[in-house]
Amino acid sequence: xxxxxxxxxxxxxxxxxxxxxxxxxxxxxxxxxxxxxxxxxxxxxxxxxxxxxxxxxxxxxxxxxxxxxxxxxxxxxxxxxxxxxxxxxxxxxxxxxxxxxxxxxxxxxxxxxxxxxxxxxxxxxxxxxxxxxxxxxxxxxxxxxxxxxxxxxxxxxxxxxxxxxxxxxxxxxxxxxxxxxxxxxxxxxxxxxxxxxxxxxxxxxxxxxxxxxxxxxxxxxxxxxxxxxxxxxxxxxxxxxxxxxxxxxxxxxxxxxxxxxxxxxxxxxxxxxxxxxxxxxxxxxxxxxxxxxxxxxxxxxxxxxxxxxxxxxxxxxxxxxxxxxxxxxxxxxxxxxxxxxxxxxxxxxxxxxxxxxxxxxxxxxxxxxxxxxxxxxxxxxxxxxxxxxxxxxxxxxxxxxxxxxxxxxxxxxxxxxxxxxxxxxxxxxxxxxxxxxxxxxxxxxxxxxxxxxxxxxxxxxxxxxxxxxxxxxxxxxxxxxxxxxxxxxxxxxxxxxxxxxxxxxxxxxxxxxxxxxxxxxxxx
Amino acid sequence: xxxxxxxxxxxxxxxxxxxxxxxxxxxxxxxxxxxxxxxxxxxxxxxxxxxxxxxxxxxxxxxxxxxxxxxxxxxxxxxxxxxxxxxxxxxxxxxxxxxxxxxxxxxxxxxxxxxxxxxxxxxxxxxxxxxxxxxxxxxxxxxxxxxxxxxxxxxxxxxxxxxxxxxxxxxxxxxxxxxxxxxxxxxxxxxxxxxxxxxxxxxxxxxxxxxxxxxxxxxxxxxxxxxxxxxxxxxxxxxxxxxxxxxxxxxxxxxxxxxxxxxx
Numbered sequence: 192x193x194x195x196x197x198x199x200x201x202x203x204x205x206x207x208x209x210x211x212x213x214x215x216x217x218x219x220x221x222x223x224x225x226x227x228x229x230x231x232x233x234x235x236x237x238x239x240x241x242x243x244x245x246x247x248x249x250x251x252x253x254x255x256x257x258x259x260x261x262x263x264x265x266x267x268x269x270x271x272x273x274x275x276x277x278x279x280x281x282x283x284x285x286x287x288x289x290x291x292x293x294x295x296x297x298x299x300x301x302x303x304x305x306x307x308x309x310x311x312x313x314x315x316x317x318x319x320x321x322x323x324x325x326x327x328x329x330x331x332x333x334x335x336x337x338x339x340x341x342x343x344x345x346x347x348x349x350x351x352x353x354x355x356x357x358x359x360x361x362x363x364x365x366x367x368x369x370x371x372x373x374x375x376x377x378x379x380x381x382x383x384x385x386x387x388x389x390x391x392x393x394x395x396x397x398x399x400x401x402x403x404x405x406x407x408x409x410x411x412x413x414x415x416x417x418x419x420x421x422x423x424x425x426x427x428x429x430x431x432x433x434x435x436x437x438x439x440x441x442x443x444x445x446x447x448x449x450x451x452x453x454x455x456x457x458x459x460x461x462x463x464x465x466x467x468x469x470x471x472x473x474x475x476x477x478x479x480x481x482x483x484x485x486x487x488x489x490x491x492x493x494x495x496x497x498x499x500x501x502x503x504x505x506x507x508x509x510x511x512x513x514x515x516x517x518x519x520x521x522x523x524x525x526x527x528x529x530x531x532x533x534x535x536x537x538x539x540x541x542x543x544x545x546x547x548x549x550x551x552x553x554x555x556x557x558x559x560x561x562x563x564x565x566x567x568x569x570x571x572x573x574x575x576x577x578x579x580x581x582x583x584x585x586x587x588x589x590x591x592x593x594x595x596x597x598x599x600x601x602x603x604x605x606x607x608x609x610x611x612x613x614x615x616x617x618x619x620x621x622x623x624x625x626x627x628x629x630x631x632x633x634x635x636x637x638x639x640x641x642x643x644x645x646x647x648x649x650x651x652x653x654x655x656x657x658x659x660x661x662x663x664x665x666x667x668x669x670x671x672x673x674x675x676x677x678x679x680x681x682x683x684x685x686x687x688x689x690x691x692x693x694x695x696x697x698x699x700x701x702x703x704x705x706x707x708x709x710x711x712x713x714x715x
Numbered sequence: 716x717x718x719x720x721x722x723x724x725x726x727x728x729x730x731x732x733x734x735x736x737x738x739x740x741x742x743x744x745x746x747x748x749x750x751x752x753x754x755x756x757x758x759x760x761x762x763x764x765x766x767x768x769x770x771x772x773x774x775x776x777x778x779x780x781x782x783x784x785x786x787x788x789x790x791x792x793x794x795x796x797x798x799x800x801x802x803x804x805x806x807x808x809x810x811x812x813x814x815x816x817x818x819x820x821x822x823x824x825x826x827x828x829x830x831x832x833x834x835x836x837x838x839x840x841x842x843x844x845x846x847x848x849x850x851x852x853x854x855x856x857x858x859x860x861x862x863x864x865x866x867x868x869x870x871x872x873x874x875x876x877x878x879x880x881x882x883x884x885x886x887x888x889x890x891x892x893x894x895x896x897x898x899x900x901x902x903x904x905x906x907x908x909x910x911x912x913x914x915x916x917x918x919x920x921x922x923x924x925x926x927x928x929x930x931x932x933x934x935x936x937x938x939x940x941x942x943x944x945x946x947x948x949x950x951x952x953x954x955x956x957x958x959x960x961x962x963x964x965x966x967x968x969x970x971x972x973x974x975x976x977x978x979x
Contacts, residue, residue: 317845565890
């Protein structure tokens, strides 16, 4: 790229085609930030317990730190505080001091860039270039300097798109790289990442990680990253800090050392430590698995808003879903996996081909699941949605779990027995009166599975059940599903998670690929 | 093509500053709201029609976008003819429905008015990019950037509402409460997801606010603008045309003695 070329894809005269000295582009004068916490603590307003307390630590300029700890140890609080977005005295009580380059963190904005977990809630503007420019504008960077910075940031994160490309058409991984570019354009001395890859598919994870590494090599900025999938970052960072939920630091040192000395403890706290993979459950396959649902040349699609006919995203799908058998559907983003799951679940009408239940499975109602009434689905097909929040209906966990059994017209005694057992089994007892929306990520996932199991459907449909889950929830989920399979429940799951496939799958259907693979018992 | 990044064909009107387009729409609307008579609305509509050729909308797009106005105008017109205030000679009567010279004229005036106010509004909107409008509002009209950009960012969440609503409805069906229950059931099926949608949206909105704050938004420091929004000579011409349309419409109506000032 020539050093002084005008901006490509510039939209009309409002974006000036400025010529910038090449020194500015190649050698940004970024000073890496220094962090010092002295007996620092924070209590969110209205909460009884400290989120963080008694924290003493020092991070040198240019260091790359992975921040670990059990859920609730205050990792996010610390990172938000460093980014200056925790708020003021109204939002919580601060104790001790947290300094960036000797200034209070809340006053060091602009020195610090933050990328959060959810790709969808970080895009600010409608066009790629405008979105990256947003931070620069807020820090009053002169217009002539903004566009070269935007272009450079986009190059660094590997987003080779026109500046007027709509942000709404980006994939999750691209959105996270866009958020990163928006931060890099501000030229921060400290880069903060709060689980930036938790919601991404494997390809997206690597793209984002590599973009971060590339930009750090270029800028030399200090990095603090929170991520419970240690594998992704262990070769990038040179130091691991483990926060203690009871206050202060539990362990702090070189990556390799901390991961081996604290590995067991971290794994128990739900951190994915590569040397300590979760155990796979032992399966007891049933004898003669009968076919419950058969897809033949099935085409799936959604009816776009305001249209009458579905636009097909995948077709020619042929497979059987059998009792006691786990079928996983894999494939690249946009291949139509979720749409297929919703169709198999009887929630969307097939766009073509046939999807028919066996006589035994349909038991006296039409063979096509999409024609079943809502209540008739309950004992036949249970669906676990990708976002658990979408399936919560009641104000407390117990009431929500009771909805299915009540709709089935079970006796009150039977209702409470089933729900009581499930809450106990999934460690939700202590949350019976809590609002489902206030649960943690792992609790929400367990709860969404419980709502489905409460009506004992013969087929379970799961859409990315292990997305963003810590290793502990993952393990519990896999064991629970293995039990259901052993009891003869059929299972079909859409997933990107290779470990989930290894742990449970009997058959794999690759969407967007030529043929499906049948995994025998010995293949597992 | 989406709400926030509409596909806008390059045209004379599309290149104009959104603020000047907004001003023109306001001037014409205000002038036409001062009176209810068919001459002023008719003259304004005629003059606007000449301008619409430069808007760059294809025929199909034009009719699609403006369809609501074409439906609303005759309906408002017919309603006024049948039920409007009667005056002058009685033309037709059926029960308490009566059509008089006065109500027919009023109906025509109302119908033309809906068209004359609605059409330019929709056409100008269809050739305006929301981001450009926000730039103009903040840089030319000097509206507070916090308010303008906050609104623009919030608009982006609207598209996600539709996705969420779809998932929430499917989830209700999956959980056994997706049908049945008569009217009460239907009401519950609407208000239940509406509440969940509210919770999910508020949550998403606050996350967006954090992300914006982390990028320096909302401080009291002055900010710069990456995109320059300027009021050019062409914009001045457009605003002048707006004034000419408004004054001509009023002038012709006064001359034809149909002008009836609503506040008089």
